[in-house]
Amino acid sequence: MGPPASALVVHVLLSLFLLVSSFPPQSTLSFDEGQNLFPSWRTLNSLPVSSLGSYRRPCSADRLPFEDMQNGSSDIMFMAEQSSFVEWLKFVRRSVHENPELAFEEFHTSALIRRELDNIGVSYRWPVAGTGVVASIGSGKPPFVALRADMDALPIQERVEWAHKSKTAGKMHACGHDAHVAMLLGAANLLKRRVEKLQGTVLLIFQPAEEGATGAMRMIEEGALGQAEAIFALHVSHAQPTGVVGLRAGPVLAGCGFFKAIVIGKGGHGAIPQNTIDPIAAASSIVQSLQHVVARESNPFDAQVVSVTMLDGGTAFNVIPDSVVIGGTFRAFTAEKFEALRRRIKEVIMKQAEVHRCKAEVDFLEETFPFSPPTVNDIHLNEYVKKVAGGVVGSQNVVEVKPMMGAEDFAFYTRVIPGVIYFLGIRNETCGSVHSPHSPLFSIDESVLHVGAALHAAIAEQYLEQARGSDNVQATQVMPP
Numbered sequence: 001m002g003p004p005a006s007a008l009v010v011h012v013l014l015s016l017f018l019l020v021s022s023f024p025p026q027s028t029l030s031f032d033e034g035q036n037l038f039p040s041w042r043t044l045n046s047l048p049v050s051s052l053g054s055y056r057r058p059c060s061a062d063r064l065p066f067e068d069m070q071n072g073s074s075d076i077m078f079m080a081e082q083s084s085f086v087e088w089l090k091f092v093r094r095s096v097h098e099n100p101e102l103a104f105e106e107f108h109t110s111a112l113i114r115r116e117l118d119n120i121g122v123s124y125r126w127p128v129a130g131t132g133v134v135a136s137i138g139s140g141k142p143p144f145v146a147l148r149a150d151m152d153a154l155p156i157q158e159r160v161e162w163a164h165k166s167k168t169a170g171k172m173h174a175c176g177h178d179a180h181v182a183m184l185l186g187a188a189n190l191l192k193r194r195v196e197k198l199q200g201t202v203l204l205i206f207q208p209a210e211e212g213a214t215g216a217m218r219m220i221e222e223g224a225l226g227q228a229e230a231i232f233a234l235h236v237s238h239a240q241p242t243g244v245v246g247l248r249a250g251p252v253l254a255g256c257g258f259f260k261a262i263v264i265g266k267g268g269h270g271a272i273p274q275n276t277i278d279p280i281a282a283a284s285s286i287v288q289s290l291q292h293v294v295a296r297e298s299n300p301f302d303a304q305v306v307s308v309t310m311l312d313g314g315t316a317f318n319v320i321p322d323s324v325v326i327g328g329t330f331r332a333f334t335a336e337k338f339e340a341l342r343r344r345i346k347e348v349i350m351k352q353a354e355v356h357r358c359k360a361e362v363d364f365l366e367e368t369f370p371f372s373p374p375t376v377n378d379i380h381l382n383e384y385v386k387k388v389a390g391g392v393v394g395s396q397n398v399v400e401v402k403p404m405m406g407a408e409d410f411a412f413y414t415r416v417i418p419g420v421i422y423f424l425g426i427r428n429e430t431c432g433s434v435h436s437p438h439s440p441l442f443s444i445d446e447s448v449l450h451v452g453a454a455l456h457a458a459i460a461e462q463y464l465e466q467a468r469g470s471d472n473v474q475a476t477q478v479m480p481p
């Protein structure tokens with residue numbers, strides 16, 4: 001049995017409020033599209049989702065052979081396995097975990113990252129998108145490849161009792177972004193020690209605000225990708241045992257949007273309904289009809305979700321209220337299906353309200369929660385990651401995963417350049433690392449930290465090696481991050 005519905009509504013509303021209230025005003029930075037090839041945040045945000053991919057700029061990634069790679073993976077893994085390195089990674093992860101910060105408030109986390117980069121001797125640009133950091137290692141010349149980690153925590157009270165439990169009430173790293181920060185810093189450390197092998201430049205992107213899906217957009221708008229021609233990221237996952245890499249080419253995470261509607265009637269006495277226009281009756285029809293959008297209109301083999309998660313109306317047993325608020329989320333794996341859901345959600349709400357003599361207003365909350373497009377892994381680069389990951393963890397520990405209905409703002413980067421997000425297993429019953437992300441019991445098998453660092457480093461180093469050998473790279477350009 002779950003908690004009562006009213007408690008769920010309060011929880012969802014509170015979460016929404018916390019998320020909304022934590023976002024600063026939107027940036028008003030101007031942007032020269034001609035120079036940067038990036039659409040501005042505003043432009044990006046106002047685009048129909050069906051235009052996904054239209055901003056992908058040309059790059060050499062599609063043409064790279066990814067064959068006969070000199071296998072530096074085992075060297076990198078050997079470096080990563082050293083006990084002093086493993087202990088340092090744990091220290092970093094635990095420091096971030098103890099001091100979780102919500103979206104765009106990652107000030108201490110950002111300072112910690114910069115301090116560690118200073119210690120390693122790696123230069124960086126800061127601030128980017130408020131708290132973001134973009135570090136740079138290598139020749140300072142093309143080719144450029146980007147690695148990304150997210151820094152933000154969630155408004156959740158940690159219920160894991162351990163020595164490094166969150167010190168901030170109501171905030172917790174329950175999605176593993178603390179581990180992502182440690183792993184990317186680990187990659188910075190490894191790559192810095194192998195800088196003479198880098199045949200180009202690695203950009204290490206530490207971004208704010210993945211939860212809420214505006215961090216990546218802000219980073220792109222403020223130029224974080226520079227001249228990077230490909231981008232890679234990992235996310236920890238309980239779906240696989242510790243150290244096992246999960247991959248999927250093509251759509252891997254859903255596009256995500258939210259909606260909120262107000263159904264307006266005319267309130268009055270509950271015993272005299274004929275003098276009212278009842279928004280409760282209208283809202284209940286709307287909720288029922290929204291269930292049919294996916295169940296009756298979409299192909300059962302085409303994964304889509306419409307969930308009503310908020311329903312708020314009425315304050316007394318004998319009063320029909322003036323209005324009811326409905327809210328929820330919708331998910332799909334292609335831009336077209338996503339657009340179709342959006343159109344139908346609005347139609348259903350407006351027309352069902354009309355049937356019940358009510359009015360309705362539908363808001364997709366794009367200013368606050370921009371639509372997160374489906375995350376689509378580049379097919380060619382996915383094969384590349386598969387090969388490199390096989391060299392790091394052994395090919396028997398690289399598996400194909402199924403698409404997931406969760407969303408990732410990594411998708412925004414892959415609208416600009418090709419990329420791959422892959423999943424690094426952390427499931428380990430012996431240390432309690434079994435709870436799903438966003439659970440107050442979420443924990444991580446820390447023995448995976450050096451594996452993530454090695455994966456990042458190997459993927460970047462060998463990408464540059466391959467790209468350098470391709471004829472599409474202009475070696476004379478210089479572009480610090």
Ligand SMILES: [Zn+2]
Pocket residue numbers: 174175211437438
């Ligand atoms: Zn999350």
Ligand SMILES: [Zn+2]
Pocket residue numbers: 175176177210235
């Ligand atoms: Zn996450």
